[in-house]
Amino acid sequence: MPYDALSEVSDDALLVLFANGDGDAARMLTLRHAPRLMRVAGRMLGDLAEAEDVAQETMLRLWRIAPEWRAGEAKVTTWLQRVAMNLCTDRLRRRRTVHIDAIPEPEDGQASAMDGMIEADRSRALQMALDQLPERQRQAVVLRHLEGLSNPEIAEVMDIGVEAVESLTARGKRALAAALAGRRAELGYDDG
Numbered sequence: 001m002p003y004d005a006l007s008e009v010s011d012d013a014l015l016v017l018f019a020n021g022d023g024d025a026a027r028m029l030t031l032r033h034a035p036r037l038m039r040v041a042g043r044m045l046g047d048l049a050e051a052e053d054v055a056q057e058t059m060l061r062l063w064r065i066a067p068e069w070r071a072g073e074a075k076v077t078t079w080l081q082r083v084a085m086n087l088c089t090d091r092l093r094r095r096r097t098v099h100i101d102a103i104p105e106p107e108d109g110q111a112s113a114m115d116g117m118i119e120a121d122r123s124r125a126l127q128m129a130l131d132q133l134p135e136r137q138r139q140a141v142v143l144r145h146l147e148g149l150s151n152p153e154i155a156e157v158m159d160i161g162v163e164a165v166e167s168l169t170a171r172g173k174r175a176l177a178a179a180l181a182g183r184r185a186e187l188g189y190d191d192g
Helices: 003-008 011-019 023-045 047-066 076-094 113-132 135-146 151-158 162-180
Strands: none
Touching: 003 113, 011 023, 023 047, 023 076, 023 113, 023 135, 047 076, 076 113, 076 135, 113 135, 113 162, 135 151, 135 162, 151 162
């Protein structure tokens, strides 16, 4: 199948194509899902190199199970998010300390260096606050508020009920607000 035509093909169908030897199907699935996996893992781990490793390992696991994939039992996106979260959890449990100093400042094309410094400070402050959250709250907050997943999608990824997701995100937001309280001016949010 021509590569351009694959952009309209469902994830389930792409997995079947890949299982039958279509390398373009694998590339299309990677283009669709690896960026989000890296963002989520980066937020969970605070380390872009580790996030890349998690995204690669998640995709490798998808390739391994492709021949046995049963369409309709689970969404590919949900399966990928769950595997990525589990890999992040494993890495966090192996850590003794959290290292967030390795997060590079983003190249965002802002008009001024000051804007870039303020945005980098905000990102670091958010990452530091996220790192202080309990793991399940961090997962729920990252998936809901930074990745835009719906509560039912998060419930499926985390294998919990929607009410539990709502509780985790609410507690996580309160904890983030408390961790960042008193820093509005320092982070450039106060106008005067």
